[in-house]
Amino acid sequence: MKKSLLFLLLVFIQFVNSQELALVKKNGKSGYIAKDGSFKIEPQYKAARSFSEGLAAIQDNGKWGFIDKKGTLVIPATFDDAKDFNSGVAIVKKVKDWVYINTKGEVLNAPATDKLFDFNEGVAFFRQADKVGLINSKMTVVLEPKYDQIKPFENGYARVESNKKWGIINTGGKELVEPAYDEIGNYFKNTTWARKDKTFGIVSAGKFIPVDGAEKIWDFENQDLTYAKKNDKIGFIDLKGNWIILPIYDKAKAFYKNLAPVCVGSKWGYINPKAEFVIPPTYSDAEVFAANGLAPVKEKNWGFINEAGKLVIPTQYGITANGFIALFVQQDKGFIDGVARVKNEGKWGFLKPDGTVLGNQWFENAELFSQAGEKSNTNEAAAEKPKAETKAVTKPASKKKK
Template sequence: MLGIYKKISILFFLLFLIFNCISISANAMSVEESNIISLEDFDKVVQPFGSKLIAVKINGKWGYMNTQGKLVIPATFQEAHNFSEGLASVKSNEKWGYIDTTGKFVIKAEYEGVAVTFNNNYTQVERKGKWGVINKKGNIIIPIKYSKINPVNEGLASVKLGNKYGFINLKGKLVISTKYEDAYNFHNGLAPVKSKGKWGYINKSGKLVISYKYIAAESFNNGYARVVIKKGGNYLYGVIDKAGKQIIIPKFYQILSLNNGIAPYLLQNSSGEISMGYISLKTGKNLFKVKKSIQVFSEGYGFASYKENLLNVIYDRNGKKIYLKNKYYDISPLKNGYAIGTLDFEEANFRIIHKVK
């Protein structure tokens, strides 16, 4: 998690954020790193730099900063999250709504709770302890009457009725009966569901197509999904495809989020030593290894450590790397070419990292 705890005045904030970049490059890749920025806090829930903005906290209130470190939406909100699909969830006068990139409310703050982002033009909202779904115009698409509802995807959403989960369509009609202990949303035509303590996958007809055998499972992403098995006292990660075939055998200590066709992994041997690197989902083979730390790939690149405890390089999928000018405690995945790199354990200072090309 990235966190910022140092409080500063707005005046100092604006003076401090002059964006004198340091640029480094090798081959076709070029990276710029800003001067150090200090803030009270910034949003760590939603990936930063959707719409090339980031939610920041200044003197107890939230607003939005651009990629140059300039405050472009005044800090007037009680809480705020980063932009997704052109809108951001914010809290004002104890209620939640959504604003556009000018700071204007497009869905007024009238809900007790909301999903932090839109997903395929829909989001979940809460009123009087019940949840439903609205679109970007604020129209109620699925009635606000469910104890829990997950994001809409591929025209369906998993809902909780009583103690069981099922699936409804955008008309609110139950199309897959509520018989599961838990359920996530559909991706690539399949959804993970839990029964008798194990996870498997169903299709949109409700037919079980990958059997219940996993301790944990996630929705598919471009044809692949992470799964977890228990062997002895160990929980082991692997990756399967839509046919249930093991692309990466479940033997890994951890596999980070799948993106760009790459699985970042940590592997523990019998002596307890950890090795790490990146595996191609297409071939199931190791692309390259790193020494100290790995990050999720995004927009074709991943940050990692090379003979350092701190993050100090950026890799492409072929393992070609360039050194960053500075070293970082943590770096967010790239979004629209930008990332946040925090500088210390307290994470009270950060730089904006820009992949120019």
């Protein structure tokens, strides 16, 4: 019985992995490759977006529609523009109007709003009289407009502004941290950092705890430590606001797998939570470790080291976009779900952990892999940069604008 369950689990994992597709451009046309490097959907579109919740927006004869993972057009190309699906809803443009549609292509009736905002984690913002609230994917009001600004949700929580003070809410609109701070961080394990006047501290259980001498605090990410600045140097604090690693570094990044990149002078290395250098500072730049135990490091170009500090992939690649391409290529760096997107001699491709190139192919553009049946975290091509609150689509000029 156990063997049968294990077999079914392995089959399920293989099936899920087979659904991961990446948007790539080859010979001026966009298509989609699978994790084995083969084309799942051949390059044939002038413009396209990454898959999100099983659907991808593509342009056909100047109009936008949506295909499924087999390349079948399931929502006809009748729109003048289209954005990604999230929470079962996408924003599309019909002539001059932006509207919400469901996965059947049916137009949804949303509450009156000055702008249409992308859905994220089951909710979307709506704005009335310069105040922002929340609706769910059923177009039901979750939170009446009451805040001046709401930042995008992260792991179920969002920063909100009211009368130039910041707090935290959840996707149900419940206020977890009242807007009482001049600046606030993300919400991690019921804790956040905040600034009150000129004092930085930790907010836990509704109580503000000043952090001794802190001049800036960065968001908690993967572990119960985050980096903070004191006397123009960087150290690490815990969730209670205690300095666990003294501020002696010039720069630092987040801990993951008990290793954090830190910079001394102009060189980067990695320390453990005891502030011991596990990997000496010899690199011109370094990024956080991935779940597979590899981290990007830079000499003249970028390569990858393992947790022992051994260079396992030579430093010969680029890992970040620049110029126009940076507007639509998500800047996540390093290994994500088993592959790393890199640039080599002006082309983009994917590295496997052994350093070989996925499918032995390079492309004019390549976006991150996304589950064909899950929502995508990838920015769509040719989209405008996010607004201060989140991505939004302004309604026609007859409506009130921000």
